[in-house]
Amino acid sequence: MPSTTPAPCAPDDVRRIACIGAGVIGGGWAAHFLARGYDVTAWDPAPDAEPKLRRLVAAAWPALERIGLAAGASPDRLTVAPTLAEAVADADFVQESAPEKLELKRSLLARLAAATRPGVVIASSTSGYPMTDMQTEAAGPDDAGRLVVGHPFNPPYLIPLVEVVGGERTDRAAVEWAARFYDLAGKSVITMDRELPGFIANRLQEALWREALHMVAAGEATVEDIDASITEGPGLRWAFMGPCLTFALAGGEGGMAHMLDHFGPSLKSPWTRLAAPELDPALRDAMVDGCAAAAGGRTYADLVAERDQGVIDVLRATGRLGGPR
């Protein structure tokens, strides 16, 4: 589509960001943007949203200090607005992180486009809906054209990846603007040319996750076995070398060519199940109990702190923390 909706400011002139939805993901985005030195205005209709959000930001802040804050960054630059309209009124960019319900996303994105200044790019944190399916209620090309997917990973204040992709009605310039903005805001961006339900990383981890659920459902492996099989094995490589290049190394000096020519036939081996398992109560409980056992008395806060420190350590260890950007 032709560019009909120039953004009101360049990606490097963004000062104020609206975070719509302030749960684990929306709050994590708020923490990230605050740490990068932006003003953040949040809005969430839940009655206890503000204290929860401020607790989340406070819990994340020590980790963010350790990896380095932008000049002037402060949790005090977080405002919680009483209405959606007030939250986005002077926003240069909007990050929507509402619950994963298609109807809700549709109406919310249309309301956001109507309430923001013309041209402001609005990104959805959806973990899987194509933007084409979410932008159906946006009023016209000026509204629909600046709706993009900006899909983060948890926690958004530490995991660099953001997947950026537009829908059929999205202006290509809005996709490019968002990719550039996220890059400036310290994220690692994958811009997708085609819509794909689940995008890239979620499709990959969902495939692994389904196989894990099957193994637990069949009593073939415990949650603990599954987690250890990743953290003590392939997970150690995947923190810094992806599955394709990792498999290429398995081909020795012959690389991926040798790997595929040699091991290609074993692709047909029955190593994975292919349909999603029935998530019956027994499987649900086995997963819940298995995770409780794996946590071994550590609270949610303990695990979050452990995860955060772990990600920082891995990022630093693999040369991805040169200092504050």
Added chain:
Amino acid sequence: MPSTTPAPCAPDDVRRIACIGAGVIGGGWAAHFLARGYDVTAWDPAPDAEPKLRRLVAAAWPALERIGLAAGASPDRLTVAPTLAEAVADADFVQESAPEKLELKRSLLARLAAATRPGVVIASSTSGYPMTDMQTEAAGPDDAGRLVVGHPFNPPYLIPLVEVVGGERTDRAAVEWAARFYDLAGKSVITMDRELPGFIANRLQEALWREALHMVAAGEATVEDIDASITEGPGLRWAFMGPCLTFALAGGEGGMAHMLDHFGPSLKSPWTRLAAPELDPALRDAMVDGCAAAAGGRTYADLVAERDQGVIDVLRATGRLGGPR
């Protein structure tokens, strides 16, 4: 089965290990065992096996020095034997890492059991065959009973995981002996009670890998996108927290229960493909070319060195390198 084949020595009395097959995996095992202070005798029928093996050990050694060698460890304690019989004659443990061909594994494991001292445990590095299918040619219970799977990850001298499982004819005591021995030899062991083709970690990474192949085949993502989507995203967590516990955190304070109750229905979303793709020449070439592009001029040796240093850094960063064991 009752224990009919006591090992000739306790796991902590092992001094000499035979590595049968000296390619990437067998050579990697040799480097690991040498670094842990064992004598290693290798055998491989390939004419150029010895220089290749010694190059592999020499290339691995600096990394092994950095993470700390056992007292007395030396690459000079590697012997290459001219025959299989001489390689295993005085071995206290045998690690078989021959090519992944079932008929070859069957006859080789039978020969190894016949040539070793009675009771010596023989482990196969197979990446997926159940031991029940591999132990069919072993002469009797004393031979078949001490054949186990000991499946490592590449490179075996850095990635801790070993999956240990027996076949129908395997003595339970041999499985326990192997698990204890690997633990003493510095590995992280998952002992499986049930045979499962592909074991645990390979089933999981194979599911992810198939989805990656589908996306490349359909032109939906590049190899570079796929690798970045893991290393910049979920891979950063999987180096120290497995997929189950990671997903539990996605449920916020409600943990896995909230995650499954809330996101369970999206399991039915069409986020992954379910059958293995046809590995046609176009897909093969797309993967080969994509990996070459991802390597960006780095040689195989560059990538191995980078991977090794990366694993060390991640291990150290996540507290798994307290010092030499």
